[in-house]
Amino acid sequence: MSSTNCKxxxxxxxxxxxxxxxxxxxFRPDLAARPVVVLSNNDGCIVSRxxxxxxxxxPMGAPEFKIRPLxxxxxxxVFSSNYALYGDISTRILAILERHCPLVEPYSIDEAFLRLDxxxxxxxxxxxxxxxxxxxxxxxxxxSIGLAETRTLAKVANYVAKSRAAYxxxxxLARPEAEIDAVLARTPVGEVWGVGRRQVKRLHAEGVCTAxxxxxxGDLWLRKRLTVAGWRTALELRGLPCIGEDNTxxxxxxxxxxxxxxxKVRKREMLAQALSCFAARAGARLRRESLVAGGMAxxxxxSRHESARFYDQTLQVRFPEPTADSHALIHAALQGxxxxxxxxxGYAKAGVMLFDLEDxxxxxxxxxxxxxxxxxRRRERLMDSLDAIxxxxxxxxxxxxxxGLGEAPWHMRREHCSPRLTTDWKELPLARC
DNA sequence: TCTGGGGTCCTAGGACCC
DNA sequence: TCTGGGGTCCTAGGACCC
Numbered sequence: 001m002s003s004t005n006c007k008x009x010x011x012x013x014x015x016x017x018x019x020x021x022x023x024x025x026x027f028r029p030d031l032a033a034r035p036v037v038v039l040s041n042n043d044g045c046i047v048s049r050x051x052x053x054x055x056x057x058x059p060m061g062a063p064e065f066k067i068r069p070l071x072x073x074x075x076x077x078v079f080s081s082n083y084a085l086y087g088d089i090s091t092r093i094l095a096i097l098e099r100h101c102p103l104v105e106p107y108s109i110d111e112a113f114l115r116l117d118x119x120x121x122x123x124x125x126x127x128x129x130x131x132x133x134x135x136x137x138x139x140x141x142x143x144s145i146g147l148a149e150t151r152t153l154a155k156v157a158n159y160v161a162k163s164r165a166a167y168x169x170x171x172x173l174a175r176p177e178a179e180i181d182a183v184l185a186r187t188p189v190g191e192v193w194g195v196g197r198r199q200v201k202r203l204h205a206e207g208v209c210t211a212x213x214x215x216x217x218g219d220l221w222l223r224k225r226l227t228v229a230g231w232r233t234a235l236e237l238r239g240l241p242c243i244g245e246d247n248t249x250x251x252x253x254x255x256x257x258x259x260x261x262x263x264k265v266r267k268r269e270m271l272a273q274a275l276s277c278f279a280a281r282a283g284a285r286l287r288r289e290s291l292v293a294g295g296m297a298x299x300x301x302x303s304r305h306e307s308a309r310f311y312d313q314t315l316q317v318r319f320p321e322p323t324a325d326s327h328a329l330i331h332a333a334l335q336g337x338x339x340x341x342x343x344x345x346g347y348a349k350a351g352v353m354l355f356d357l358e359d360x361x362x363x364x365x366x367x368x369x370x371x372x373x374x375x376x377r378r379r380e381r382l383m384d385s386l387d388a389i390x391x392x393x394x395x396x397x398x399x400x401x402x403x404g405l406g407e408a409p410w411h412m413r414r415e416h417c418s419p420r421l422t423t424d425w426k427e428l429p430l431a432r433c
Numbered sequence: 434t435c436t437g438g439g440g441t442c443c444t445a446g447g448a449c450c451c
Numbered sequence: 452t453c454t455g456g457g458g459t460c461c462t463a464g465g466a467c468c469c
Contacts, residue, residue, distance in 0.1 A: 039437090042438095043435080043437095260437065413435080
């Protein structure tokens with residue numbers, strides 16, 4: 001690593017291999033060498049595949065119902081997604097990373113960037129391999145680590161680390177530019193972070209096929225064809241950090257809660273129940289993050305995949321004053337529904353989005369004069385008790401009447417769900433010895 | 434029958450103001 | 452009656468990420 005300038009920051013991208021599928025294998029040693037896939041919400045399509053499933057040619061993103069015969073024929077184990085489990089494992093891995101590196105940027109449920117300064121820079125390969133071993137030993141999850149001077153290059157390095165077993169799950173692009181370029185020349189442009197499927201086609205038509213082509217494209221062309229976003233990506237490939245550099249955490253701007261339904265929903269009352277439920281969940285998240293919302297967008301739609309007439313409608317409701325009160329949110333959702341509901345359609349999905357979020361404390365200071373403070377405090381205390389009960393006894397232990405009770409057609413399909421092995425006492429695995 | 438959810442960022446275009 | 456240019460704000464739509 002003597003070739004790299006130690007003054008420049010160095011980034012490591014730690015990425016869990018086949019994360020959801022790996023989590024499902026953790027407590028099922030019988031599945032260790034078996035092909036496993038995990039489905040999206042509502043058992044929609046494949047979002048994670050174990051190495052064995054990939055080797056069998058199971059395609060990523062395929063709708064489950066279309067390849068069900070193939071899955072059965074190949075003996076693939078199928079799981080619904082179990083976010084309670086994945087979220088918990090993710091938290092454990094993050095804790096390990098934070099123990100070993102002072103600057104960790106969580107990026108997604110299965111990825112984090114680490115900024116490596118001296119003295120971690122001194123023994124980069126050793127540090128990376130040790131980190132990988134510890135995570136594997138302490139959690140059972142195998143990760144890949146890519147190292148480079150920008151986050152985009154670290155992503156490329158990670159892609160390379162995953163590509164060949166010989167690299168042992170670690171690959172560094174902190175090396176002379178000619179060597180970086182040799183790697184970029186072998187990297188398809190579609191693998192570059194920030195280049196999506198839509199752009200790949202256009203880029204190919206213009207002769208930009210590899211990451212190296214993108215790096216070497218002209219600035220004017222990049223800005224014109226790919227907007228500043230694409231230009232920044234190219235700069236990052238040139239070793240110039242410019243993505244995610246302003247390290248101030250960005251406050252959240254919006255919050256969504258929506259779901260596809262297990263079965264088509266025709267009745268207004270059922271949609272009302274579903275939307276009430278989404279509004280209540282969104283409210284709980286608002287309160288957990290000490291936020292209030294200025295308005296809500298209510299959304300319902302039929303399926304895009306049918307020849308029948310497509311109906312897709314969104315309505316925005318602005319609150320009289322910003323709130324995190326579930327009563328008010330449910331009321332707004334139902335009001336919105338009244339305006340956009342049309343009978344005669346089989347609805348496939350609904351949801352609410354809360355926008356104009358702001359800090360609860362800041363609002364309170366402003367509002368103190370405006371509203372009857374006693375009434376406001378009463379309402380807040382009610383929500384606090386509700387949240388406390390649900391924290392203690394599980395989500396939906398106490399709900400609003402508008403949310404309905406029991407099984408409903410709008411609940412999501414989860415036919416292959418594993419137990420919440422690490423987050424629920426009742427579902428803890430038993431070991432006999 | 435059955436094809437996810439939750440977000441961010443960027444641009445273009447219109448309205449409005451000076 | 453003539454009628455430019457620049458700035459800001461908002462919204463819709465598209466693209467991307469995992």
